[in-house]
Amino acid sequence: MRRLIKSNISDRFGAYAGLAVMLSIMFFVTQYLLGGLLPLRHIDLAYRRMGLENAVSVTAEAGQGDLIKKYCQKTGGKYLGASFIGKYTADGFAFIQPVERDYFDNLNYRIKTRKSPETGYSAVVVSSLGGYYELGQTYSETLTGREAASIEFTVVGVLSDDCVYITPAADTPSSVVSEQENYIFIIVDESDENFSRRNLYGALGNDEFISRLNNFEDIQHAERTSGFEENRSLRLEISGLMIVLAITSAALCAAGIMSNSLLSMAQFRRKYAILFTLGATRLKCAAIQLLTDVIPHLCAIAVYLMLTILLKEFNILKTTPESAMIGLLEMFLIFVFSEVLAFLAAKQMPKISAEEEENAHT
């Protein structure tokens, strides 16, 4: 039987090579697309790392600090006021948010950062006016507040208009570094061209509080523009795209495998009829067909998985395990389905000739 399988594989060698090329191209196309999407994923991670996963920023009219304070009292939120963590630059253009030592370790995709050897901390600008900071440029800014100080930094990565990465200066004030709080409201006056400390309010609260606050008529025109909502919608969007890509990838892979099985059966139809005549059972013909295709198919899938896992920069199993697993599961199911079809068809194959011959003549 080994020789018969070997003969089949030899006959199908070209097709298997084609399948391998198709899977490889598909792999790289998919990974290229995923590569384009991964920065979005990193924005998601960035918000999470900055502790803004559950934060909401709301824009409101200026001078509403007392109102917010009142609402906080009414709804059980904690008014933070001026004690909001982080520092604004003196001109109000940027809010410098401290981050932890390993912050950039989790964002190393395509963005190479340097850590401050002295402080061991990095920094990130989480709010700036869009386009103010340009990639690769070095800026010197003065921080406001009691711990006012100057920092110099270079923009080493841009996530979005209001979120850029910077290298920290050696003299970054240590007071900038502090613990993040959950449920932070950053309420600023959008009518001002620059961010202004006087319009910055902070509050702590839970989701219900956020919801109730948003319903107050006095700030009903407020926009929930960043933090939690943006993060959540972004995450959904990314996950959706990832899943679509994973499904497309798996479907293409399965289509290749299935078409290969069908072509293989068509090609070997006559051969199985001969083998049946010479004493092979239908089951044996089907087994030969199954083994002929299963071996290269499993090899192709193994190579696909290996590439997916080993190419760390594109490791979708790590970044979006759910979509990768859905894709794999789907691929496996279609693979099993196609092989079962091939098996059943191969079992029926030898049942030809006499009836066909007689029918052809009558």
Added chain:
Amino acid sequence: MLILKNIVKIYNAQKTNEVRALRGVDLEIKDGEILAIMGASGSGKSTLLHILGCLDRDFEGEYILNGKNIKQLSQKELAMIRNNEIGIVLQNFGLIENMSVADNIAVPWYIGREKDKELSKKTAELAEKLGIEDKLKTDISELSGGQKQRVAIARALIKTPKLILADEPTGALDKENSGQITEILAGLNAEGYTIVIVTHDPEVAGRCQSVVRISDGRVEGK
């Protein structure tokens, strides 16, 4: 050795495209006999050969081969009979491309998954007997029609079956090769093989002890 009793074979029974391929065939073939089955296209020759070759047991009537009622055997047992007790020479050779002559001859062994240290010796002997000993390593696609038919005959003989069924063995050959193949079959019969040949060729039929004519699914005479 081989008895057919009132064999009826209907394709697509009770459907609009029903075909009554055999309508009560009775036939007896003795050990060592060489028999030709002749008939027009669509007369039921191929169906009869398939039944004789144990490729089909979905028929009415009785088929006794070497004392065994074929209809009572399982598919696995039928496959074993095809593999061990019957050698079939197929129309248009029925060889497997991309395999050498030696491998083609040995296919029934590969199917049976039997280990035989003598296989290569047997293959070489048969090749020599059929005059293709220098072609054993040659790919099938490089052979002439006559050489391919010799390979097909060698394959039919590799398990030393008692019964050889040949479906139009000279159908794809020129006159010279037809004569040689007919000689080979006659020679095998002289060695004791029982041979059934389905043919259109009167010259081939003329070399057989008896001739059966089939018309419209019925045997008209032996």
